[in-house]
Amino acid sequence: MTIGTQVKQCLSSIKSIEAGLSSLAIRTQDKETKAILEESAGTIGEIKHDMKARIKDLEREEDQYKGF
Amino acid sequence: MPDWLLVILRAIGLLITVFAILKWLGKRQLSELTLFEYIIGIVLGSIAAEITISPNQNMTNGLIGMAVWFIVPFIVILLSMKSHAIRNITQGKGTVFIKDGKVLEDNLKKEKYTADELLEKLRRKSLFNTADVEFAVLETDGSLSVLPKKDKQPITLSDLGVKQSTKEPQTVLMDGEILNEPLATAGRSVAWLETELDKLGVSIENVFLGQVDAMGQLTVDLYDDKLTVPSPQEKPLLLAEMKKCQADLELFALQTDNTEAKKMFEKNSKRLQSVIDKATSVLQN
Incomplete structure (x- = not known):
């Protein structure tokens, strides 16, 4: 497995974590817990953003990593 | 009227009266009664017994006696709810037995307690060493309330610095039937419940009890105890995935030569990692 696919795999995991946290946050009744979950989901979203940028760089540097 | 009929009628009438009076005086367990209430109970009971079984007795006299024993305490109770001073007289005050870890012998003597009795009361609170006690009060009902020294107190989540808030779970399924009101309180719909049950692979008729916790997870108990139902896995899975990603990111950092990356x-x-630290308390079951 190349680095490109590994990073992409990690990105998809991050996306799934973000979605999981958000869905938990929506379903949670308790305000404090909800706040923690929403904040966590937000931070994960920022990480996701950075990862996407990195994948773009990787794809530009190494053309064969393009696509899924 | 024959004597026996009179006894029956009086017994029934007084039974209802005494029952009503005691209900009126308040909802308390026998062990929580103050001395005052205790005596009232005994006197009312004896008067009632006396009028019941002696047909020659004048019924009115007995009823007047009962009324006095009811009205006076009733007024006193009303007054003592308003005033602290009267409360101290009627209900008494707690007596401090141990303060700052030292036994107050004078107070023990005042309440006619021996050292043995004090030790026994402490042992009942699982405190075998008087040195572990910071503060102890003999309450008005005769029980001892004890505050152990800080380092002898059971550990709590706030001692550990864990912030954890809970909400009461809602029971949404009982005896194979959906309870609509708790379901609405939990903020779920019947359709949601049916989907969750489908996910677990059980039918509604087979569920004895089903509860939704504060995080919206459904746990069920089935009639058939041989079947095992998976416990909710979503939160632990999420936590595990977060840990895996964190490890991956570290690995990428080590592997890449690009300083910016x-x-x-x-x-x-x-x-x-900081997200994991923060969310662990929430995501652990």
Whole structure:
């Protein structure tokens, strides 16, 4: 497995974590817990953003990593 | 009227009266009665017994006696609810037996307690060593309330610095039937419940009890105890995945030669770690 696919795999995991946290946050009744979950989901979203940028760089540097 | 009929009628009438009076005086367990209430109970009971079985007795006299024993305490109770001073007289005050870890012998003597009795009461609270006690009060009902020294107190989540808030779970399924009101309180719909049951692979008729916790997870108990139902896995899975990603990011940081990318991976792995630290208390079952 190349680095490109590994990073992409990690990105998809991050996306799934973000979605999981958000869905938990929506379903949670308790305000404090909800706040923690929403904040966590937000931070994960920022990480996701950075990862996407990195994948773009990787794809530009190494053309064969393009696509899924 | 024959005597026996009179006894029956009086017994029934007085039974209802005494029952009503005691209900009126308040809802308390026998062990929680103050001395005052205790005596009232005994006197009312004896008067009632006396009028019941002696048909020659004048019924009116007995009823007047009962009324006095009811009205006076009733007024006193009303007054003592208003005034602290009267409360101290009627209900008494707690007596401090141990203060700052020292036994107050004078107070023990005042309440006619021996050292043995004090030790016994402490032992009942699982405190075998008087040195472990910071503060102890003999309450008005004769029980001892004890505050152990800080280092002898049971550990709590706030001692550990864990912030955890809970909401009461809602029971949404009982005896194979959906309870609509708790379901609405939990903020769920019947359709949601049916989907969750489908996910677990059980039918509604087979469910004895089903509860939704504060995080919206459904746990069920089935009639058929041989079947095992998976416990909710969502939160632990999420936590595990977060840990895996954090490890991955660290790995990428080590592998890459690009300094900028290295910095980015390191920063994000640290961020993810902080998220994990914060969310662990919430995500652990």
